[in-house]
Amino acid sequence: QNFMGSSGRDDLFSATSNLEELLTREGEIVRMVDKYLQAAQERLDTIRSYVNDYRHLTGSGSRGSDTGVGALSSVVAHPIDAYLLLKRLTVEWGMVEDAMTHHANATAGLVQRVLLFREHSTFPDLDDLHGAAVALVRLQDTYRLNMTTLPAGAFTGVGQHTHEFQSVKQLTARDCLFLGKHAFNKGYYDKAIEWFEAALDLVEGAGDRSVPREEIEPFLTAAMNVHDDILEKRGPRGVDWQTNPVPMDKTLAKKLRYSSVAQDTFMPKLYQHQTDQEEEEHYTRLCRGEKLRPSSIESVLVCRYSDNGEAYLRLMPLQLEEMSLDPYIIVMHNFLTDTQTQAVIERAKPRLTASRHRSPDGGFVSSMVRTSKNAWLREADSKDDMMTKMTMKIEKATGLEALAPSAGEDYQVANYGIGGLYVTHTDYLMINPDPAAYLPWEHFIGDRYGTFMVYLSDVEAGGATVFPRAGVTIWPRRGSAAFWWNLYRSGTGDENTRHGACPVLHGSKWISNKWIHYNDQFLKHNCGLNTWDKLSYP
């Protein structure tokens, strides 16, 4: 079942830099239209005064109604009035005609200019709008946004700021209907019903006239029927659908099988394999900031200073916060200054393109798996040595080789806009047992041993980095760096490092990754005697 055509890419919505550009572009169009309106107003005034003159003269105040013959003849009886009549129909009518011609030309010209402008710059299309609608429904779902206030643009923040966020404009009933259809098409049957109900509430309670209630009701009825049908036949949740735990229909809900639906039967399943659905559940809960680990694990985590045995760090030690001991995940606070984070963002901005990730067949694709934009920056690209110094500091902090191209990848700078996310993945890439799947260079440098990820911006709400198996949530903080080992000392991938980026709820998120490879560390690390030996420093 589908209430609408299928939607395609989800691109313009999910990088803030795009939305800022769009707003600037809209500003240019508004300037064109505004100029047009001012000129049009002057021309319309000319036309209007011609009409008013006639009306005034003939004493016919109201439009359409005509005056008697007597009044007319008295107007042309006077020589001056007769003269003015001729003037109106020659000179003045000429001006009116001019004004009208100009107006028509200006209108056609404006349409032409806007068309041209749109051709030469990126403009959103309907697919983008669909993408934005789906992203909004996903945010509503992930962060359990309260539907009594969401249509009016208000929700409570998650993460850094837990205050209320209020939009400038509010949604109309028609917007709610539109969002409901999208929720339905994406299999969010529970959310679809909420949006249709919100649309009805606006029409009935708030006198919203953007859509008649008769247009909403069939959708609500259909959504409820499909909701119950799916729940009966397939259950409340699957890879591409979800419903409420209990049917909407009161009689159906009385069935025995629904009477024992408990409030929250979730039991965390950490440090072990999770099915896709379990992983998604852990991801979502961690995104909301839920604690999934027992206190026996959390209570031993500490914050500490470390110079990692480096003289360079003696006077400005790393401000370490342990997030997890196994797998070893830490945050180094204030690793970069505001000046540095800003400089990296500015350098990356002009080079941003849609993020791509490795597809199952080995190529790179851009998809909903990662909705962000990124740019690659290498130390040597910059005229100053700012990036080189950054990498040297990373080397001191991790005790790893990171500057040589065979040791550290270029910096990958990524920007996530509203709804922008990265689903759960591992950073290590070489999981295909067939050596032919990789390039000689990839064999030469080895896999991604450590991930050094700096948050270049604060995020007002949402946008955490989460590790579903390790039960870790890291809230972005400008200048802080997250670091973890992706591989065991033997070079084998540690699956407990699976992680993802939660959708940004409010604001914009910038990060920078430095992936440090395995083989170049051969002088610093031995591989250990057993496959599962791990590293836990700095």
Ligand SMILES: O=C(O)CCC(=O)C(=O)O
């Ligand atoms: O943005 C994040 O928080 C995580 C990014 C990430 O995992 C990656 O870029 O590989």
Ligand SMILES: [Fe+2]
């Ligand atoms: Fe990652």
